[in-house]
Amino acid sequence: MSFDDWYRQDRLPHIYCAGCGNGTIINCTLAAVDQMGWKKDDTVFVSGIGCSSRAPGYIVTDSLHTTHGRAIAFATGVKLANPDLHVIVFTGDGDLAAIGGNHFIHGCRRNIDLTVVCMNNQIYGMTGGQGSPTTPKGCLSSTTPAGCAEMPFDLCELAIAAGANYVSRWTSYHVKELEKAVKVGLETPGFSFIEALVQCPTAFGRRNKFRQVADHVEYLRAHSLLKAKSDRLLAEGKPIPEDMFVVGELARRNRPALGVKP
Amino acid sequence: MTRIEFWQGNTACAEGALAAGCNFFGGYPITPSTEVAEIMAAKMPKKGGVFIQMEDEIAGIASIIGASWTGARSMTATSGPGFSLMMENIGYAAMTETPCMIVNVQRGGPSTGQPTMGAQGDMMQVRFGSQGDYAIIALCPANVQEMYELTARAFNLADQYRVPVFLMADEIVGHMREKIIIPDSMPQIPRRPLVKGTLPFKAGADLVPGFPQFGKGYGVHVTGLTHDERGYPAATNPQLHEALVRRLVDKIENARHAIADFDIINPDAEQVFIAYGAPVRTVQQVMHDHPDKNIGFLRLRTVWPFPEFALREFKNVKRFLMPELNLGQMAREVERHVRVPVVSIQKLGGELTTPTELVAALEAPL
Amino acid sequence: MRHEVRFSGFGGQGIILSAVILGRAAVMYDNKFAVQTQVYGPEARGGASMSQVIIDDEQILYPKVANPGIFVIMSQEGFEKYGAGAPKDAVMLVDATLVHSRPQCKYLEIPGTREAKQTLGKDIVANIVMLGALVASTHVVSEAALEKAILDSVPKGTETLNIKAMKLGIELGKGAQAHEVT
Numbered sequence: 047m048s049f050d051d052w053y054r055q056d057r058l059p060h061i062y063c064a065g066c067g068n069g070t071i072i073n074c075t076l077a078a079v080d081q082m083g084w085k086k087d088d089t090v091f092v093s094g095i096g097c098s099s100r101a102p103g104y105i106v107t108d109s110l111h112t113t114h115g116r117a118i119a120f121a122t123g124v125k126l127a128n129p130d131l132h133v134i135v136f137t138g139d140g141d142l143a144a145i146g147g148n149h150f151i152h153g154c155r156r157n158i159d160l161t162v163v164c165m166n167n168q169i170y171g172m173t174g175g176q177g178s179p180t181t182p183k184g185c186l187s188s189t190t191p192a193g194c195a196e197m198p199f200d201l202c203e204l205a206i207a208a209g210a211n212y213v214s215r216w217t218s219y220h221v222k223e224l225e226k227a228v229k230v231g232l233e234t235p236g237f238s239f240i241e242a243l244v245q246c247p248t249a250f251g252r253r254n255k256f257r258q259v260a261d262h263v264e265y266l267r268a269h270s271l272l273k274a275k276s277d278r279l280l281a282e283g284k285p286i287p288e289d290m291f292v293v294g295e296l297a298r299r300n301r302p303a304l305g306v307k308p
Numbered sequence: 309m310t311r312i313e314f315w316q317g318n319t320a321c322a323e324g325a326l327a328a329g330c331n332f333f334g335g336y337p338i339t340p341s342t343e344v345a346e347i348m349a350a351k352m353p354k355k356g357g358v359f360i361q362m363e364d365e366i367a368g369i370a371s372i373i374g375a376s377w378t379g380a381r382s383m384t385a386t387s388g389p390g391f392s393l394m395m396e397n398i399g400y401a402a403m404t405e406t407p408c409m410i411v412n413v414q415r416g417g418p419s420t421g422q423p424t425m426g427a428q429g430d431m432m433q434v435r436f437g438s439q440g441d442y443a444i445i446a447l448c449p450a451n452v453q454e455m456y457e458l459t460a461r462a463f464n465l466a467d468q469y470r471v472p473v474f475l476m477a478d479e480i481v482g483h484m485r486e487k488i489i490i491p492d493s494m495p496q497i498p499r500r501p502l503v504k505g506t507l508p509f510k511a512g513a514d515l516v517p518g519f520p521q522f523g524k525g526y527g528v529h530v531t532g533l534t535h536d537e538r539g540y541p542a543a544t545n546p547q548l549h550e551a552l553v554r555r556l557v558d559k560i561e562n563a564r565h566a567i568a569d570f571d572i573i574n575p576d577a578e579q580v581f582i583a584y585g586a587p588v589r590t591v592q593q594v595m596h597d598h599p600d601k602n603i604g605f606l607r608l609r610t611v612w613p614f615p616e617f618a619l620r621e622f623k624n625v626k627r628f629l630m631p632e633l634n635l636g637q638m639a640r641e642v643e644r645h646v647r648v649p650v651v652s653i654q655k656l657g658g659e660l661t662t663p664t665e666l667v668a669a670l671e672a673p674l
Numbered sequence: 675m676r677h678e679v680r681f682s683g684f685g686g687q688g689i690i691l692s693a694v695i696l697g698r699a700a701v702m703y704d705n706k707f708a709v710q711t712q713v714y715g716p717e718a719r720g721g722a723s724m725s726q727v728i729i730d731d732e733q734i735l736y737p738k739v740a741n742p743g744i745f746v747i748m749s750q751e752g753f754e755k756y757g758a759g760a761p762k763d764a765v766m767l768v769d770a771t772l773v774h775s776r777p778q779c780k781y782l783e784i785p786g787t788r789e790a791k792q793t794l795g796k797d798i799v800a801n802i803v804m805l806g807a808l809v810a811s812t813h814v815v816s817e818a819a820l821e822k823a824i825l826d827s828v829p830k831g832t833e834t835l836n837i838k839a840m841k842l843g844i845e846l847g848k849g850a851q852a853h854e855v856t
Contacts, residue, residue, distance in 0.1 A: 314697055
């Protein structure tokens with residue numbers, strides 16, 4: 047068995063653009079699921095709306111492709127009604143943090159036993175590149191033509207503050223680390239949140255000087271600051287460069303959780 | 309053994325749901341429906357079911373749709389503002405053919421309006437509130453007994469037709485306490501499972517596909533996008549979209565005779581009242597106080613799909629009189645089916661139509 | 675025979691519970707019909723609360739109280755808002771301890787709150803005293819039915835106190851002098 051066995055063969059080709067980072071994240075997630083030894087009949091994928099949310103449609107298990115922003119709320123119903131099912135949510139930055147922000151923080155607060163994988167491309171990709179709550183300050187999108195004037199959300203800090211049991215962040219460059227992080231997320235009871243920064247050459251890259259996919263992936267790699275190094279800098283009282291983001295396991299704890307299989 | 313209780317309408321609703329095997333309640337408390345959630349919170353865990361208070365009504369209905377896909381008999385309860393928030397996911401439930409039960413204890417709108425006063429202002433919203441064409445089933449109780457019985461029936465209809473079913477109550481019926489006779493048990497008609505190896509969204513003659521429950525090995529993909537019979541997105545195929553939407557509407561409209569629930573009194577009358585919900589009580593009082601074969605009554609328990617064939621039972625009718633706690637929402641529906649005048653007796657403000665008001669309408673010249 | 679009973683007082687006196695107990699007594703133990711309604715909303719919490727009960731031998735069709743014939747008034751604000759307009763042919767029980775106005779109809783002065791406090795040591799049961807007086811003076815339900823409905827409705831451990839309150843109310847109701855309309 048490998049991640050490949052989890053795909054619906056009759057659904058190909060998929061809708062993702064050439065160079066899209068989402069495929070990497072879906073592969074890593076399915077590889078982690080596969081390692082769990084879970085049965086396909088006992089595993090459910092739930093998603094909202096957006097590029098990342100199309101993922102469940104390519105997976106052989108039962109899956110629920112729901113309304114914009116609401117995946118976690120739907121998944122909460124699935125999980126509580128049948129805790130025997132393993133429930134994984136695919137979402138994106140707009141789906142999760144804009145329209146679905148309330149469900150996100152309440153999912154974390156309840157610490158409901160879901161694993162949420164967010165493909166953060168920092169833009170609305172499917173609809174042609176509008177700004178999202180994670181579009182970096184100054185970046186261009188079709189709705190921030192003069193550069194985004196707002197500060198972005200740090201999704202992981204949000205999840206930690208709201209009470210999620212497991213939180214980690216990686217990028218589409220860090221495939222091994224990401225796969226491992228998803229697996230730990232799947233193993234951890236309660237709400238597990240894995241943010242994966244991904245390149246979106248079509249909507250984000252071409253507006254923001256990443257015309258080559260490799261350039262964007264390299265940018266993500268080069269601006270990733272390992273958690274251990276970030277902690278060291280903080281301990282030494284040194285500044286964390288503004289354009290860097292912390293990657294690694296950011297929270298792992300054992301708060302009381304909801305919907306855990308008895 | 310049947311037993312007698314002195315219950316509030318909202319209590320009867322919650323108890324009727326439990327008697328019908330409801331095992332999942334997800335919702336957000338809102339006046340005047342809150343008692344339903346409170347009773348569910350207290351009783352559901354003891355029955356081995358799930359009660360969850362969600363962060364808003366959008367999440368409430370999302371959770372019950374998710375639960376329904378695992379086979380649960382799921383419900384939520386709300387009122388106007390929450391009902392408005394639910395609209396998008398109601399359309400999702402219709403599109404994905406998810407059985408679920410939604411209680412709306414109607415209060416005065418628009419907006420926050422009159423939280424503690426009765427109204428029937430959501431009768432068109434329940435039918436047409438979400439985008440696109442679809443069909444639903446809506447039942448209207450006029451007493452505490454029906455809060456129990458119609459709630460229980462709603463679950464059967466939801467499972468039978470794979471559609472969201474609404475109990476369109478109102479604050480008057482929801483909050484009043486009165487005598488109720490609790491039946492020994494409520495009949496439960498289970499969901500018909502999908503035959504393994506057949507397409508999950510391919511329907512037979514009744515236009516209702518079998519249900520591929522999550523966790524049973526169907527590997528079904530459920531999407532709110534226009535989908536083919538496999539359940540796969542096919543959002544740019546005009547013929548497929550039209551066929552799907554027509555089936556979603558036809559499966560309910562074609563079954564309207566089976567879904568209909570109404571009483572006809574004095575079918576030979578020239579003046580005929582039509583009522584649903586709390587105003588039924590006022591009509592009953594007037595009919596009791598003025599026994600007259602020339603006053604008829606069509607008393608509706610099923611409002612959607614609208615049983616227009618019932619109107620034709622009144623062969624001699626000269627005019628229909630329709631008391632509603634809105635500005636004539638269902639009177640418009642009646643108007644498009646009949647050739648005689650439909651007098652809309654409208655009441656806003658939260659109080660129930662009085663017998664005096666109905667008598668005045670009866671005595672007005674034809 | 676249709677009886678329409680209106681209770682009013684301030685939030686916390688158990689006005690709603692009184693109406694529920696009365697309706698319950700009629701339905702569950704006197705084999706009658708009853709409909710209980712109440713005023714909801716923030717006004718009803720601290721200010722004047724109001725609840726009504728219709729009791730009838732036949733099924734109750736129109737469920738709203740149009741012309742209450744019996745009033746139980748337990749606060750001055752309740753009197754002003756829900757009691758002052760009582761029709762001349764009505765009968766009103768006023769908690770003489772808390773209501774200083776008197777209506778234009780026949781009325782009985784029942785010192786419910788004072789008696790509950792002085793005789794039973796708990797003014798919280800004043801509403802039950804008033805219920806006892808109501809039943810003794812109007813017979814809208816039987817005393818046996820009232821007792822059972824009270825036992826169904828009050829918190830565990832307070833049964834004896836509440837039955838004492840009811841019996842005290844019945845005595846007060848029987849002994850009260852009706853003030854006729856002048």
